[in-house]
């Protein structure tokens with residue numbers, strides 16, 4: 001979501017005649033911030049402190065993203081070297097204001113997706129109507145606003161015309177999408193977007209187990225364009241903890257979704273999020289999460305230690321009772337378990353041919369991209385392969401996070 005916001009702001013600045021440059025040479029530095037965890041927020045403050053040495057009267061520092069919603073103008077008092085705080089998406093006045101400070105030549109009028117790469121992110125929902133007790137997103141991103149299907153389609157078409165081969169539909173809870181004009185939900189939107197000529201791949205994220213409709217899984221299974229990847233956070237494998245998190249489902253419901261999805265799409269990649277050390281997470285509750293990871297064998301698990309976020313129900317009404325060292329032990333335990341599961345699962349790709357959409361080159365100059373199930377793949381001896389190409393790769397080796405192979409005949 002933040003990457004999409006950064007792109008949107010960058011496109012406006014480029015269209016106004018500005019250029020990207022190194023921090024040393026730049027006149028303007030803009031921090032797009034995340035506060036979903038305490039560690040992310042701490043990183044923002046640390047960067048702002050670092051920028052104090054960079055700041056001169058001629059230079060401008062602006063801050064946008066979720067920290068603006070959380071801290072507001074208070075940031076300007078706490079960090080007097082910051083010139084502007086920009087609410088998410090409200091960039092026009094800022095860009096216009098820069099023109100009064102700096103000489104610039106009018107840039108070419110770039111199309112809205114003129115900077116698009118191989119993948120283009122399209123926000124279809126802003127905000128979230130859930131109230132998970134640990135989550136600060138509803139506070140900083142507000143309630144859901146749904147983008148009309150016609151606007152989504154227009155942005156997708158422009159991006160594909162500009163060279164995008166993959167569209168990623170974004171929402172904090174993308175399954176809750178519905179067209180404000182009454183033209184259906186996410187499954188209908190997916191069926192409309194996948195028909196755009198020239199589009200090779202379509203993804204969406206992030207799903208919510210309470211809102212995911214069976215129709216969406218059937219739409220995925222019937223499509224050659226929609227990727228075989230489901231981003232479905234479970235957060236905990238313990239029903240008591242899920243209740244305290246106010247997630248709105250139990251583990252048997254989650255299992256049923258994954259089972260149905262894998263029946264329809266046996267090669268589906270399933271990605272999840274898990275929080276360890278949530279208030280009240282006993283050893284037994286933790287072991288339930290561990291058992292769920294062993295049972296489902298996720299392709300990727302994004303693991304985080306619980307950190308109280310100000311203003312959330314969990315922070316104000318629950319005691320953060322799991323010591324930091326114990327949270328870390330649980331985190332490391334699940335990291336090791338998941339590494340072993342992912343290594344075992346990716347080994348199954350060795351010897352098979354997979355379709356890779358090339359995104360760029362790695363630090364060794366080897367083309368890389370992703371397979372339809374979401375796994376990263378690197379092409380050995382990939383001369384003549386360019387970003388945007390779709391190639392068949394014969395997988396010769398695999399690690400937990402990556403496949404490596406040669407172009408297949």
Ligand code: SF4
Nearest residue numbers: 128130132135137172
């Ligand atoms: S559904 Fe996701 S974004 Fe919404 S409150 Fe829950 S965790 Fe936060």
